[in-house]
Amino acid sequence: MAHTITESCIGCTLCQKVCPVFAVTGELKERHTVNAVRCVDCGVCGRICAKGAVLDSGGKATERVARKEWGKPYIDEALCSACLICVDACGLNCLKISRPTYQGDINACAYLADSKACVGCGICADACPLRCIRVRKAGTA
Amino acid sequence: MRLPNYAYIDLSTGTVKDYPISKELFTQYMGGKILGAKLLYDLLPAGTDPLAPESIVIINTGPANGTGAPSSSRFNMSFKNVLTGGIASANCGGRFGVMMKKAGYDGIILAGKAPILSAIEIVDGAISIRDASAYAGMDSEETQEQWVRHWGKLVIGPAGENLVRYACAVSGERVAGRCGAGAVLGAKNIKAIAAYGTQKAEVQNREKFDPYVKKWVKFLKSHPMTGKSLPLYGTAGLVSSANASGVLPTRNFQKGRFEHHRHISGETFAEQHLTRNSGCVSCPIRCERRVMVNGKEVKGAEFETVGLFGSNIENHDLAWINEINYHADLLGMDTISLAGTLAFAMELQEKGMADLGVSFGDKDNLLDVIEKIARREGIYGDLANGSKWLAEKYGGTEFAIHAKGLELAAYEPRNSVGMGLGYATSNRGGCHLNGGYLALLESIGVLTLDKHTPKGKPELCVMFQNLMEAVSAAGFCLFTTHTAVPAGLFKLGSMHRMTKFVSKALIGSRFLLRPLWWCLPWLLPVNLMHLIPHSKAYGLMTGQRMTAGKFLQIGERGFNIERMFNLREGLTAVDDALPTRLTDVPQEADVPESVVPLAAMLPRYYKVRGWDKNGVPKPRKLKQLGVR
Numbered sequence: 097m098a099h100t101i102t103e104s105c106i107g108c109t110l111c112q113k114v115c116p117v118f119a120v121t122g123e124l125k126e127r128h129t130v131n132a133v134r135c136v137d138c139g140v141c142g143r144i145c146a147k148g149a150v151l152d153s154g155g156k157a158t159e160r161v162a163r164k165e166w167g168k169p170y171i172d173e174a175l176c177s178a179c180l181i182c183v184d185a186c187g188l189n190c191l192k193i194s195r196p197t198y199q200g201d202i203n204a205c206a207y208l209a210d211s212k213a214c215v216g217c218g219i220c221a222d223a224c225p226l227r228c229i230r231v232r233k234a235g236t237a
Numbered sequence: 238m239r240l241p242n243y244a245y246i247d248l249s250t251g252t253v254k255d256y257p258i259s260k261e262l263f264t265q266y267m268g269g270k271i272l273g274a275k276l277l278y279d280l281l282p283a284g285t286d287p288l289a290p291e292s293i294v295i296i297n298t299g300p301a302n303g304t305g306a307p308s309s310s311r312f313n314m315s316f317k318n319v320l321t322g323g324i325a326s327a328n329c330g331g332r333f334g335v336m337m338k339k340a341g342y343d344g345i346i347l348a349g350k351a352p353i354l355s356a357i358e359i360v361d362g363a364i365s366i367r368d369a370s371a372y373a374g375m376d377s378e379e380t381q382e383q384w385v386r387h388w389g390k391l392v393i394g395p396a397g398e399n400l401v402r403y404a405c406a407v408s409g410e411r412v413a414g415r416c417g418a419g420a421v422l423g424a425k426n427i428k429a430i431a432a433y434g435t436q437k438a439e440v441q442n443r444e445k446f447d448p449y450v451k452k453w454v455k456f457l458k459s460h461p462m463t464g465k466s467l468p469l470y471g472t473a474g475l476v477s478s479a480n481a482s483g484v485l486p487t488r489n490f491q492k493g494r495f496e497h498h499r500h501i502s503g504e505t506f507a508e509q510h511l512t513r514n515s516g517c518v519s520c521p522i523r524c525e526r527r528v529m530v531n532g533k534e535v536k537g538a539e540f541e542t543v544g545l546f547g548s549n550i551e552n553h554d555l556a557w558i559n560e561i562n563y564h565a566d567l568l569g570m571d572t573i574s575l576a577g578t579l580a581f582a583m584e585l586q587e588k589g590m591a592d593l594g595v596s597f598g599d600k601d602n603l604l605d606v607i608e609k610i611a612r613r614e615g616i617y618g619d620l621a622n623g624s625k626w627l628a629e630k631y632g633g634t635e636f637a638i639h640a641k642g643l644e645l646a647a648y649e650p651r652n653s654v655g656m657g658l659g660y661a662t663s664n665r666g667g668c669h670l671n672g673g674y675l676a677l678l679e680s681i682g683v684l685t686l687d688k689h690t691p692k693g694k695p696e697l698c699v700m701f702q703n704l705m706e707a708v709s710a711a712g713f714c715l716f717t718t719h720t721a722v723p724a725g726l727f728k729l730g731s732m733h734r735m736t737k738f739v740s741k742a743l744i745g746s747r748f749l750l751r752p753l754w755w756c757l758p759w760l761l762p763v764n765l766m767h768l769i770p771h772s773k774a775y776g777l778m779t780g781q782r783m784t785a786g787k788f789l790q791i792g793e794r795g796f797n798i799e800r801m802f803n804l805r806e807g808l809t810a811v812d813d814a815l816p817t818r819l820t821d822v823p824q825e826a827d828v829p830e831s832v833v834p835l836a837a838m839l840p841r842y843y844k845v846r847g848w849d850k851n852g853v854p855k856p857r858k859l860k861q862l863g864v865r
Contacts, residue, residue, distance in 0.1 A: 117435045131361065133436075134361050134434070134435050135435075136435050177307075177454050177458060178516075178523060179454075179518070179519050179520055179521050180515075180516060180520070184332060184335075184518045187387050189386065193515070195513055196514075199508065199511075200469060200507060202465070202468040202523070204513075223305070225304075225306070225447070225450045225454075225519070226450070226454060227447065227451075
């Protein structure tokens with residue numbers, strides 16, 4: 097299943113810009129479409145759409161959520177093996193692996209390098225084989 | 238059970254069709270190089286020129302790719318070996334394999350030849366072929382930059398386009414290096430293959446798989462080899478121990494020790510050149526070296542490149558080795574075969590047999606030379622054909638260091654005779670990995686098996702060849718097998734009597750290993766986390782009932798089908814050989830046993846394998862394996 101965009105779409109291109117898997121296509125001021133094969137149902141397009149033009153995989157209308165309310169990935173540094181899966185999975189290039197703090201330092205872990213670009217899609221958390229990433233809002237448990 | 242999804246792409250006509258893989262084929266041949274060898278055996282007519290349009294190239298993944306299992310990003314290319322004429326498989330840790338799987342394909346089979354230089358795009362389950370003539374002559378980095386960052390790419394450099402016989406295919410900064418993987422793509426007029434998709438690799442038993450992966454990663458991180466030595470020093474960490482044991486090839490395998498070895502050791506590498514360690518996607522071991530070359534952070538050289546571009550051509554400038562390694566990747570050439578061929582040409586020049594513009598100790602022109610080799614300019618076009626071809630033209634067969642035509646890796650086998658047997662019997666030619674990698678038990682690891690005795694070596698060689706075959710085909714990195722050596726032995730050290738006892742016991746285990754292959758899979762109906770963690774993970778991800786015994790038998794089946802392919806292509810027992818320098822001339826004049834006693838080991842090896850004295854698998858063995 098995949099998210100879909102209804103006729104209410106005004107073609108503002110916002111959903112296209114935030115889609116972490118590049119599944120949304122469309123021209124400015126024209127109705128956008130979601131590539132159903134590519135969509136991973138992360139729901140980011142629904143959260144950003146001011147017109148409520150996005151339907152989730154169950155056909156239910158989504159609601160807009162203010163960007164500051166979106167979650168961010170929190171990484172358990174003790175558990176992370178720096179295997180790069182999350183870094184590779186992030187289409188928006190937000191995650192990086194920490195650099196060594198001294199010559200010969202082999203302890204590394206993933207961290208959120210570009211918090212601004214992160215849309216809280218949760219693809220990294222889903223991909224992490226060690227389940228050491230949790231996407232949550234700042235200040236919540 | 239989900240069956241792999243393969244596509245058959247006819248490049249001559251531009252048509253794409255599904256290629257169904259039956260359940261029987263999947264359960265018997267798993268994926269990766271084993272399934273690749275089987276498909277090649279079935280699809281490729283005998284005697285086809287590897288670079289002809291009729292030839293077939295298979296690029297496939299293993300079941301583990303993309304599942305999140307540790308060190309599971311490795312994909313495979315199977316094709317007819319350009320250097321040996323036998324089977325070829327090239328393994329690569331780049332992102333392409335995982336991305337191809339995410340795009341909906343477990344493998345693609347390339348047939349025919351594209352009319353113009355082309356690129357294949359595999360996106361969201363659809364395959365298209367497009368013109369790439371604008372990319373002609375581009376290096377591997379520039380070619381990859383033609384697609385956006387998050388796509389997985391597999392490209393060739395100028396060397397592949399010019400059919401350099403040891404050209405490689407590059408994905409990210411990792412390469413499918415050996416046997417001419419780049420040349421076969423170049424011969425098909427394929428400059429690049431790019432993939433993008435978002436489908437998740439299926440894991441049948443997710444509830445049990447996730448905790449198992451967690452436990453396995455913890456185990457890898459706690460082991461002295463995979464948790465400390467490899468991340469700290471990378472594979473170059475082997476230089477010091479290789480030199481101490483006399484297995485560091487020096488001056489085209491004339492000697493096994495290099496007086497300037499300290500300058501090229503893993504320790505020097507880590508102290509003076511390393512910016513950080515990194516790894517392939519999904520790997521917690523992280524053995525990759527990152528170094529600065531011309532103000533840019535790039536991948537550093539591996540042990541094989543350090544040995545062959547270092548001691549083997551009498552050079553001890555590590556910064557230069559990293560630079561030439563980077564340039565070879567840009568041009569798209571296998572550093573092992575390239576450096577091996579150069580060392581042979583240097584010895585030809587030294588002996589006055591041919592002057593190909595290179596000589597020992599003179600490395601200054603080599604950056605220029607490899608550029609000319611990649612473009613096959615003038616006399617350097619000869620160097621692009623490899624050592625075997627050079628030896629046939631200029632002579633010097635006795636010191637052309639190759640097996641079946643493929644140049645040997647950087648382990649001098651005269652002080653690691655099991656490795657010598659491995660080189661000679663490896664199906665793809667002089668390969669340490671397909672050869673069982675006994676050097677790790679004999680000379681460069683913590684274990685110290687008698688490095689000159691032929692006793693027990695055939696049995697251990699068969700064991701490790703089969704194990705590595707299965708691990709590789711499942712999609713795992715071979716470095717995950719390092720943990721088979723108990724961690725406790727690393728703490729005790731190689732001189733401790735317990736370590737020596739284990740080494741002796743391994744040689745003694747030959748009496749148990751001989752009948753093992755006739756009793757599989759029933760003899761090992763268990764999964765052993767500390768020896769072969771892969772079998773259980775493989776079972777959980779595919780939903781099959783898998784045991785260590787069954788897993789090893791798949792490896793044995795793979796090795797045998799590869800052997801059958803080689804025999805069909807005319808590579809027989811006569812080709813299970815090494816240059817006479819390694820079998821007849823002692824490496825150390827005062828140690829007469831420092832030769833590879835191949836004649837003493839081969840008959841026993843064939844017997845353990847269940848092959849006749851001519852190295853042909855007996856019908857009984859093939860029946861047991863279900864190959865026929």
